[in-house]
Amino acid sequence: MEQVQPKQLKPRIWAVGGGKGGVGKSVICTNLGVALAKRGYRCILVDADLGGANLHTMVGIPTPAKSLTELFTKDAGNLSDVQVPTGIHNLSLISGAHALLDIANPKHQLKQKIIRQLLTLDTDIVLLDLSAGSSFNVLDFFLAANEPIAVVVPTPTSVENAYHFLKAAFYRRLKGAIAQEEIGHLVDQTKGQKGALGIRTPRELIRYLVEISPEAGAVIAEKMAALRPKLIVNQIRRKEDIALGIKMSNACRDYFGVEMNLLGGIYNDDKVVLSIQMKKPAIEVYPHSSFAIAIENIIQSLLTNNKEGSRG
């Protein structure tokens, strides 16, 4: 497919996270990439699950010779040098395989370097597959994305981890914003008297900051409102499960004051497991499965919501 692409455009970054392992982040991320590539978008899958990298297997290629590891160990080179083709047109992969134990936690500077380089990749969309947990590595990639996507499954454990993840992401950004506006002392003053000040939730904390320091507060409120995570409810088994997504989205608005739009629900589909066993993306081998259709719908809503997308 012919691409008319002005060079100076940065790629859009979509990051798939959500706290808990085994909720389908990698499967969703891979299939989003494949589906986007099929639509003619140039995509790079980045396996940011250092220490648990397996995206190469999902697209059916052997462990790549080049991976993020080279960047960490040699402390040189470019992110674009370690991308490998996937055999699927328009789709390449930056693997996280071979990661040694200690580089699962890259140094802050190195991480910032990688985030900067992500934006220089010559591609339309970069898809980040994040690892489980809420470590700073994961959070910083999530917060750097244009489309931070959280995946939950309808189980108490997954929902709990997702909230933990969202809270951690929220506070990481809030802390940064407060430091930048230099009103840390005002926040410290609230300690121990949150109840008296009527601050029960992050949203109320921000409202309070706007009251006592209108200028800095407004900047912070704006920064926090710009955090617009998206939500996917995966492995649903009953129609009611999708309501969980709507409820979580409402609760997030109440609690964080953050709009977390629900991208959609994905029904539990055995075809997905079969496809992984075949080492092929489900969207390729089972393009009519409920999973594939759900992925297409999710892409549609991400692309239409986002008018300033790389294709304009």
Next chain:
Amino acid sequence: MADPYETLGLKHGVSMLKVEQAYKDLKELYSEDSLATYSLLDPDQRRKLLDSLDQAFSQIVALNKTTTAIPRVNVESNSEDSPIPDPEQHPGAYLRWCRQRAALSLKDLSKMTKLSSTRLEDIELERFDSLPAPVFVRGYIAEYVRYLNIDKSRQLIESYIKRIPKK
């Protein structure tokens, strides 16, 4: 003090029906066994939040009682403090009570349900002779349930149908 409408996530001037719906939804969202929120809030936060919902709701109810004298179409003189009719014994009266609780006249509900005011009144007064076959009546009551936000709808429908004399 927080704006009670804002607490319920509503704009000012919305109908009591909307208020009730929002209140009910939020109570459910923040109930202790709600999968969507139990791990978001600690027990203390949850309790305070639920309290604030209750407070906001009763504030709005009080506001509506004093400021907006919504004309109530009362065929019988039904005072505001009249006891809640038993939905099992008097399902028709209960439907009427639900409608009045939502501050809706027969005409209002007629517009919403596309059922005539006469038909609605027949249902509420249990004028079985004027009503069509039970299968239709089920549908009518389902409309009440839909617009008036009524709990235990199935039971209510069954109680009503049971009261229709067999021909």
